[in-house]
Amino acid sequence: MKIVKLFDGVYLVDGKLATENIEKRHRVYGEELIHANNTEYRLWNPYRSKLAAAIINKLKTLEIKQGSSVLYIGSATGTTSSHVSDIVGNDGVVYCIEISERNMRQFLNSCENRENMIPILADAGKPEQYSDIVSECDVLYQDISTRNQAEILLRNAKFLKRGGIAYFAIKSQSIDISKSPNEIYNNELKVLEKDFNMLEKIDIEPYEKKHMFAVLRKK
Numbered sequence: 188m189k190i191v192k193l194f195d196g197v198y199l200v201d202g203k204l205a206t207e208n209i210e211k212r213h214r215v216y217g218e219e220l221i222h223a224n225n226t227e228y229r230l231w232n233p234y235r236s237k238l239a240a241a242i243i244n245k246l247k248t249l250e251i252k253q254g255s256s257v258l259y260i261g262s263a264t265g266t267t268s269s270h271v272s273d274i275v276g277n278d279g280v281v282y283c284i285e286i287s288e289r290n291m292r293q294f295l296n297s298c299e300n301r302e303n304m305i306p307i308l309a310d311a312g313k314p315e316q317y318s319d320i321v322s323e324c325d326v327l328y329q330d331i332s333t334r335n336q337a338e339i340l341l342r343n344a345k346f347l348k349r350g351g352i353a354y355f356a357i358k359s360q361s362i363d364i365s366k367s368p369n370e371i372y373n374n375e376l377k378v379l380e381k382d383f384n385m386l387e388k389i390d391i392e393p394y395e396k397k398h399m400f401a402v403l404r405k406k
Contacts, residue, residue: 188223195252196274197231197242204231204239206273210300215269229273233394236267237330237356240394248386248402250352251326254278258324258346260311260339261331263290265297265304271328272301279303282321284311314343323348330356334363337378344382347405353383355401372399382406 191199198205200221205228208220212227219230233239242249251257255275262268262283272281282305283298285291291308298304309316311331327347329340340355347353357375359368376385383403391400 188221190223193242194249194274196276197249198228200228200230204233204243205229206231206270209273209276209303213300215297216264216266229270231270232266233391236270237391237395237398237400238267238328238354239270240391241354241389241400243394244389244391244400246387246389246400246402248352251275251328255326256322256324257281257326257328258284258321258343260284260327260329260343262294262306263287263330264293267328267330268304269297269301272304275303277303280305282307282317282324284309284317286310311339311343314345318346321346325351327351327353329354330358332358332361334361336362337375340379341382344405349405351405352386353403353405355379355403357399357401359397359399368397368399372401376401379403 189201196206208227208229221228231239233243251271251274253276259268259281262285268283280303284307298306307317324346357372359371362371383405386404387402389400391398
């Protein structure tokens with residue numbers, strides 16, 4: 188079996204993307220577990236994770252690493268955030284913000300044996316709801332379905348350290364279906380240019396259509 192390290196905690200296992208499972212013998216979304224060299228890997232499906240899709244599509248900057256603190260906005264049921272949990276390991280922390288009570292009920296099962304994941308039921312548009320829980324973070328990750336996506340990223344940027352990295356999955360169809368995706372991407376990124384420097388823009392098709400994955404550094 189061929190194991191290739193792409194980033195800290197991220198591998199290709201026989202050509203398939205994977206993270207090392209910190210919750211041995213447990214799955215989060217039915218993913219395949221593979222054992223090699225006394226290590227258990229969880230295959231990471233790019234059709235179910237925009238971060239995985241970005242990595243497959245040649246993401247260059249992955250500042251999520253062992254020991255990182257991550258504010259994850261839009262954790263849903265835990266697919267991508269659980270892989271982020273694998274990457275940061277037990278010395279890191281992932282603050283997981285989710286507005287849907289239904290998603291949170293399922294997400295809590297994912298967190299049960301992952302002590303580095305902190306589930307927070309809250310509206311990401313009102314970060315004051317969790318300002319007494321979330322500490323300064325190395326990374327801000329946002330993947331939400333709402334019209335004011337860039338505005339919400341800015342509101343939560345107060346938790347991101349200076350020079351920290353933001354990963355921003357822009358869902359054009361959640362913002363305005365009457366405009367072209369490229370126009371929407373440009374408008375959203377323009378909102379952020381005062382506070383962030385653009386590092387990468389990645390098209391994540393064929394895994395997700397009408398999405399852009401942006402990587403930004405806080406000024």
